[in-house]
Amino acid sequence: IRTETAETSTPEMDKRCEPARYEAVWQRTWREKGYFTAEAPSQRPSYCIPIPPPNVTGKLHVGHALQSTLQDLLTRWRRMQGYNALWLPGTDHAGIATQLMVERQLATEGASRCALGRERFLERMWEWKEMYHDNIRQQLDLLGASCDWTRERFTLDPGLSRAVREAFVRLYREGLISRGEYLVNWSPTLGTAVSDLEVEMKTVQGKLYHVAYAVEGSDERIVVATTRPETMLGDSAIALHPDDERYQHLQGKAAILPVVGRRLPFVADPMVDREFGSGLVKITPFHDPNDFEVGKRHGIPGITVIGPDGRMTADAGPEFAGLDRFEARTKMVQRLQEEGYLVKVEDHVHNVGHSQRGGEPIEPLVSTQWFCDVSGMAEAALEAVRDGRLALVPDSWGKTWEHWLTNIKPWCISRQLWWGHQIPAWYTEDGRCFVAHSVEEAAGQAGTDRLTQDPDVLDTWFSSALWPFSTLGWPEDTPDLRTFYPTSVLVTGFDILFFWVARMVMTGLHFTGEVPFATVHLTGLVRDAEGQKMSKTKGNVMDPTELVHEFGADALRFTLASLDSPGRDIPLNRDQIAGYRAFGNKIWNATRFALSRIPADARVAESIDPAGLAAPERWILSRLSQAAAEVDARFETFRFDEACNRLYHFFWGDLCDWYIELCKPAFSGEAPRPRVGDVLLTVLDRALRLLHPVMPFLTEEVWQRLPGHQAVHPETICLAPYPRREESWESPEVEAGMDALIQAVTRARGLRADLGLSPKTKIDLHLSASDAGVQRLLEEQEPLLRFLTRVESITFGTIPEGAVRDLVAGVEVALVPEAAALGEEERGRLVKELDKLAAEIARAEERLGNEQFLSKAPPHVVEGGRARLAEMREREASLKASLGDR
RNA sequence: AGGCCCGUAGCUCAGUUGGUUAGAGCGCUACGUUGACAUCGUAGAGGUCAGCGGUUCAAGUCCGCUCGGGCCUACCA
Numbered sequence: 037i038r039t040e041t042a043e044t045s046t047p048e049m050d051k052r053c054e055p056a057r058y059e060a061v062w063q064r065t066w067r068e069k070g071y072f073t074a075e076a077p078s079q080r081p082s083y084c085i086p087i088p089p090p091n092v093t094g095k096l097h098v099g100h101a102l103q104s105t106l107q108d109l110l111t112r113w114r115r116m117q118g119y120n121a122l123w124l125p126g127t128d129h130a131g132i133a134t135q136l137m138v139e140r141q142l143a144t145e146g147a148s149r150c151a152l153g154r155e156r157f158l159e160r161m162w163e164w165k166e167m168y169h170d171n172i173r174q175q176l177d178l179l180g181a182s183c184d185w186t187r188e189r190f191t192l193d194p195g196l197s198r199a200v201r202e203a204f205v206r207l208y209r210e211g212l213i214s215r216g217e218y219l220v221n222w223s224p225t226l227g228t229a230v231s232d233l234e235v236e237m238k239t240v241q242g243k244l245y246h247v248a249y250a251v252e253g254s255d256e257r258i259v260v261a262t263t264r265p266e267t268m269l270g271d272s273a274i275a276l277h278p279d280d281e282r283y284q285h286l287q288g289k290a291a292i293l294p295v296v297g298r299r300l301p302f303v304a305d306p307m308v309d310r311e312f313g314s315g316l317v318k319i320t321p322f323h324d325p326n327d328f329e330v331g332k333r334h335g336i337p338g339i340t341v342i343g344p345d346g347r348m349t350a351d352a353g354p355e356f357a358g359l360d361r362f363e364a365r366t367k368m369v370q371r372l373q374e375e376g377y378l379v380k381v382e383d384h385v386h387n388v389g390h391s392q393r394g395g396e397p398i399e400p401l402v403s404t405q406w407f408c409d410v411s412g413m414a415e416a417a418l419e420a421v422r423d424g425r426l427a428l429v430p431d432s433w434g435k436t437w438e439h440w441l442t443n444i445k446p447w448c449i450s451r452q453l454w455w456g457h458q459i460p461a462w463y464t465e466d467g468r469c470f471v472a473h474s475v476e477e478a479a480g481q482a483g484t485d486r487l488t489q490d491p492d493v494l495d496t497w498f499s500s501a502l503w504p505f506s507t508l509g510w511p512e513d514t515p516d517l518r519t520f521y522p523t524s525v526l527v528t529g530f531d532i533l534f535f536w537v538a539r540m541v542m543t544g545l546h547f548t549g550e551v552p553f554a555t556v557h558l559t560g561l562v563r564d565a566e567g568q569k570m571s572k573t574k575g576n577v578m579d580p581t582e583l584v585h586e587f588g589a590d591a592l593r594f595t596l597a598s599l600d601s602p603g604r605d606i607p608l609n610r611d612q613i614a615g616y617r618a619f620g621n622k623i624w625n626a627t628r629f630a631l632s633r634i635p636a637d638a639r640v641a642e643s644i645d646p647a648g649l650a651a652p653e654r655w656i657l658s659r660l661s662q663a664a665a666e667v668d669a670r671f672e673t674f675r676f677d678e679a680c681n682r683l684y685h686f687f688w689g690d691l692c693d694w695y696i697e698l699c700k701p702a703f704s705g706e707a708p709r710p711r712v713g714d715v716l717l718t719v720l721d722r723a724l725r726l727l728h729p730v731m732p733f734l735t736e737e738v739w740q741r742l743p744g745h746q747a748v749h750p751e752t753i754c755l756a757p758y759p760r761r762e763e764s765w766e767s768p769e770v771e772a773g774m775d776a777l778i779q780a781v782t783r784a785r786g787l788r789a790d791l792g793l794s795p796k797t798k799i800d801l802h803l804s805a806s807d808a809g810v811q812r813l814l815e816e817q818e819p820l821l822r823f824l825t826r827v828e829s830i831t832f833g834t835i836p837e838g839a840v841r842d843l844v845a846g847v848e849v850a851l852v853p854e855a856a857a858l859g860e861e862e863r864g865r866l867v868k869e870l871d872k873l874a875a876e877i878a879r880a881e882e883r884l885g886n887e888q889f890l891s892k893a894p895p896h897v898v899e900g901g902r903a904r905l906a907e908m909r910e911r912e913a914s915l916k917a918s919l920g921d922r
Numbered sequence: 923a924g925g926c927c928c929g930u931a932g933c934u935c936a937g938u939u940g941g942u943u944a945g946a947g948c949g950c951u952a953c954g955u956u957g958a959c960a961u962c963g964u965a966g967a968g969g970u971c972a973g974c975g976g977u978u979c980a981a982g983u984c985c986g987c988u989c990g991g992g993c994c995u996a997c998c999a
Contacts, residue, residue: 052961262999309998317999326997435926439995603927607934611948618961629958677936681946696958789953789965876943888979897941904942
């Protein structure tokens with residue numbers, strides 16, 4: 037176990053950061069110490085994130101890694117802020133998807149679900165579940181997830197199954213769940229009904245067959261167009277538009293179905309589009325959703341000619357019975373042609389519903405299923421977003437939410453599968469149905485125990501819909517439920533907004549009266565470096581486990597979090613992850629520097645008073661305070677990208693590029709300043725704490741080595757307070773002065789480079805600040821400036837003739853090179869710069885001469901413009917002086 | 923068919939309620955290995971903000987149209 041780091045506090049650190057050496061160790065330590073176990077009840081405010089339960093179908097993909105990173109980030113952040121934070125983990129049985137995986141596995145063994153029987157098959161399912169569940173758990177550990185595994189749930193475990201039965205029974209008793217015979221989306225290869233959401237519309241190139249029908253009792257022939265000739269066998273009417281002049285005479289008559297010879301009455305219905313085809317539509321009530329409605333309106337009976345297996349039924353007639361529906365199409369076309377009914381065939385592009393899981397075209401089929409009427413719940417869910425009880429982030433999803441929920445239809449919740457929650461409905465031998473919590477209760481109602489349970493299971497999303505409260509113990513009124521419900525945030529992909537999020541909101545409001553979470557953060561899709569969707573067939577799938585092994589979990593986490601900008605997909609590329617791995621190395625080495633150079637008595641300070649500190653120390657503390665304030669604000673608004681960006685630039689830019697450089701001459705004794713070691717350690721401590729939610733492993737590993745870190749928390753950075761803004765540390769004056777120093781140093785280096793002078797060339801630097809305070813600061817820090825610019829000497833005040841000069845941040849910077857003159861290249865660059873400046877000055881003058889601008893623009897903008905113009909003029913003078921007489 | 927999103931540097935993207943000089947990372951160029959770090963440092967180059975029109979003192983930002991790309995919803999047989 038990794039406690040030796042903290043206790044022996046070996047100052048030796050490797051030259052490179054190697055995540056593999058500490059990540060797994062810390063994950064184990066954290067778990068053993070129980071840092072992530074939440075309390076219920078608790079005195080502290082609650083914060084809860086219910087995990088979108090991964091399917092137990094296989095491995096986690098990068099999308100999971102993204103969502104897990106964000107959930108963990110939020111949880112760790114709130115935990116550090118003192119919340120009683122719970123990230124509740126679990127997995128989903130994922131009905132169809134998982135059953136398919138196991139069926140495939142069985143097929144490779146030459147076995148099958150039916151041969152095995154329901155009971156043995158379910159045993160196999162549970163074995164599968166155990167295996168993949170363990171995978172998922174390991175992967176989450178690998179990523180550094182701070183889940184409370186003592187509260188882990190699975191959608192088929194006893195508690196959740198009980199919640200499912202309770203929800204079903206209540207909805208049934210309220211009349212919102214019912215059983216009935218309707219036209220449903222049927223997947224012939226899966227052998228089950230699916231919901232509207234599981235139907236994927238695909239644009240396909242098909243054919244439009246124009247078929248002639250004889251009109252009964254006349255010589256007239258009419259033409260009807262269809263894309264599915266095989267369904268003609270189930271036709272029972274022909275529809276025309278009630279206002280269509282061309283066909284009024286057909287009202288009350290009938291057509292004769294070719295090949296079959298059945299009589300098809302004409303019906304007038306406004307659903308007919310007069311412009312399409314001939315303006316006449318064949319009506320197949322049992323194999324088309326529109327026709328089903330027309331059939332109902334006109335009392336036309338339907339005929340089922342395609343069975344659940346996708347083959348033609350006996351009712352299709354002896355010639356077709358037993359044929360696959362697509363074979364039947366070919367045969368029908370052939371028969372029509374033979375008998376002279378086929379008028380023409382056109383290419384036709386149209387949209388066909390396909391089974392999302394099975395992949396084959398959906399067959400609309402009449403069957404008895406269970407339905408849930410969600411119209412009332414949808415209304416409540418709409419209201420929750422409208423009145424702000426539920427926030428969608430980004431809020432652009434609001435319109436999609438509105439649209440879907442206002443057009444919602446009954447939800448088909450039964451599935452002809454074995455893996456799932458069996459429907460709590462029992463039938464007597466004479467066919468009466470009893471819905472109850474248990475077979476005993478049903479027997480009581482039925483007055484007999486000769487009952488058979490409904491063989492179907494519920495749609496997987498039915499149990500998922502209850503997830504935020506069923507995992508906390510609902511329907512029991514448990515301490516967990518009281519403590520953590522409603523939960524705080526849901527982080528998930530927009531692709532399951534309807535499948536899952538909307539349904540959780542609906543059931544949450546229905547059963548608990550409250551929205552199940554206050555905020556939904558919807559992430560984009562993780563794509564590959566080229567912006568392509570990852571898919572197995574394309575072979576561009578990135579495996580999070582491999583990425584963790586290659587780059588470390590922290591680098592992957594930082595990358596994913598920093599790419600999560602609202603409403604955008606996430607193009608993930610390895611270079612970027614490598615870049616953030618380098619950032620980790622930077623953090624590591626910054627710490628290594630501190631540990632090797634600080635005085636022996638330096639310690640992390642829980643708080644520090646800037647009074648008595650020199651400008652560089654006051655500057656970094658001021659910058660740190662602002663970084664803390666901004667990072668916190670970004671997390672509040674789910675701008676993980678901006679938070680990460682801020683963290684990155686604070687650490688690399690302010691801390692490493694400048695402050696650590698500023699520390700060097702102080703530590704070496706060249707330019708000593710008070711308490712530099714304490715400040716460096718204190719800044720590192722806080723910076724690591726700020727970074728911890730994003731990079732938990734590295735920050736813990738490094739933080740444990742800081743002398744005196746125990747003052748902040750005795751055991752772990754995971755539970756150390758999240759740094760806040762420290763207003764007493766902030767000083768605009770110090771920042772302005774140091775900013776001038778930084779810019780002057782940068783410009784001095786730039787001038788030297790412009791002159792093509794090697795770093796070894798001796799040079800005199802002249803600095804002249806217009807602001808007296810800045811001038812004083814520069815003079816005070818003269819040794820520091822010499823160290824940073826590597827010049828021989830610095831002279832303050834008037835710039836000598838012949839110097840090469842420039843003006844930045846109110847400081848004139850000039851170099852007097854020994855016997856060096858401006859070459860052609862340098863002159864050219866200067867002239868170009870002067871031209872640009874002159875153009876800008878002209879623009880500024882014009883603007884400032886505009887009456888409208890002066891009177892309408894706010895004063896600070898006008899003032900800013902004037903100041904800017906003045907500075908540009910000064911700079912112009914300075915640059916001209918460089919060119920001057922040389 | 924309806925709706926939504928996007929178009930900014932070579933690439934991937936930021937850019938607050940319109941307000942000075944449009945930013946970052948990667949890549950590129952030159953120089954650099956001085957004791958934290960070459961997974962590095964220093965200094966640079968690179969943009970007609972897709973196009974057109976409008977509102978405004980002021981537009982990458984607001985409005986309209988066009989072009990290009992993506993996504994969602996949808997029962998045209």
